[in-house]
Amino acid sequence: MDKIESNFELLGATAIEDKLQEGVPETIHDLTRAGIKVWMLTGDKEETAVNIGVACNLLEHSTKMRRISINSEKCQNEHHVQYLLKYELQKFKDDFEKHQDNCKPRALVIDGPTLMLASKEGVRRRLLKLTRICKSVVACRVSPDQKRSIVHLVKNNEPACRALSIGDGANDVPMIQEAHVGVGIAGMEGMQAVNASDYAISQFRFLRSLLLAHGRWNYRRMAFIVAYIFYKNIIQSISQFFFAFWCLPCALLSIE
Known part of the structure; x- marks a missing residue:
């Protein structure tokens, strides 16, 4: 820049207003x-x-x-x-x-x-x-x-x-x-x-609404659905497990 941009005559200048947005x-x-x-x-x-x-x-x-x-x-x-x-x-x-x-x-x-x-x-x-x-x-x-x-x-x-x-x-x-x-x-x-x-x-x-409102709500929804799926799988598995104890005597009686 020091070598090329030298001995120039300034004919005019333009600028763009750069200021903070509202909020x-x-x-x-x-x-x-x-x-x-x-x-x-x-x-x-x-x-x-x-x-x-x-x-x-x-x-x-x-x-x-x-x-x-x-x-x-x-x-x-x-x-x-x-x-x-x-x-x-x-x-x-x-x-x-x-x-x-x-x-x-x-x-x-x-x-x-x-x-x-x-x-x-x-x-x-x-x-x-x-x-x-x-x-x-x-x-x-x-x-x-x-x-x-x-x-x-x-x-x-x-x-x-x-x-x-x-x-x-x-x-x-x-x-x-x-x-x-x-x-x-x-x-x-x-x-x-x-x-x-x-x-x-x-x-x-x-950005305030995106993070503190919608982001927070989305986080709570995801936390709820993860807990829901976790406990739903537990209940489904436990019910099948205890149902097997009921089915086993019935199966033995039918065999006899």
């Missing part, structure tokens, strides 16, 4: 109250990603939340990343021992180049350990393939979790396909995310 902060607040950890994966720079995180209630002010920033300016190699992760884990341990009731929640802000260093074998376990204690994670300057890698990393190392990816553009397709459940938003970015998803919605705020 996004309230939806994220309800999801976090329900115990769901929300990660934001974006290709924007760190400053823009942090502003978006604050606007949608994913990040709180510094007085209420400790914001852990790990970027390429602080870390040149994986040893620097490992040192910062070790320091933050020890810092959380010390704060928790001193202030168990008033320990500040954590939020991790990490960029794409640092994420590549942290995904290596020696650093990966500490990164996952730090994300477990963080209330939210913001990954900025990440490519579509890195979004998929993050979802894959969580899926393989957290057996108890179920990953849901939601996006509205073609750059979100890899992570939507990688997650257990993929949700696409039909909007101005096209229909690529919708075509690759399991569920399609028109606005982000409908």
Whole structure:
């Protein structure tokens, strides 16, 4: 870019208004109250990603939340990343021992180049350990393939979790396909995310109803039908078993 895009004269510029949809902060607040950890994966720079995180209630002010920033300016190699992760884990341990009731929640802000260093074998376990204690994670300057890698990393190392990816553009397709459940938003970015998803919605705020209402009802229905089939098979088998005791004397009398 430095060689090709030089000595140009700017004739004009155009832009597309990019703002949060209605109900996004309230939806994220309800999801976090329900115990769901929300990660934001974006290709924007760190400053823009942090502003978006604050606007949608994913990040709180510094007085209420400790914001852990790990970027390429602080870390040149994986040893620097490992040192910062070790320091933050020890810092959380010390704060928790001193202030168990008033320990500040954590939020991790990490960029794409640092994420590549942290995904290596020696650093990966500490990164996952730090994300477990963080209330939210913001990954900025990440490519579509890195979004998929993050979802894959969580899926393989957290057996108890179920990953849901939601996006509205073609750059979100890899992570939507990688997650257990993929949700696409039909909007101005096209229909690529919708075509690759399991569920399609028109606005982000409908995710609250999809998860907390319809998802909960579906879970209860599935739990009921599993228990029903289990006990139905038991009753059918036990009835045949006890009926055999009644049939055996009758069979012996008929033989005599």
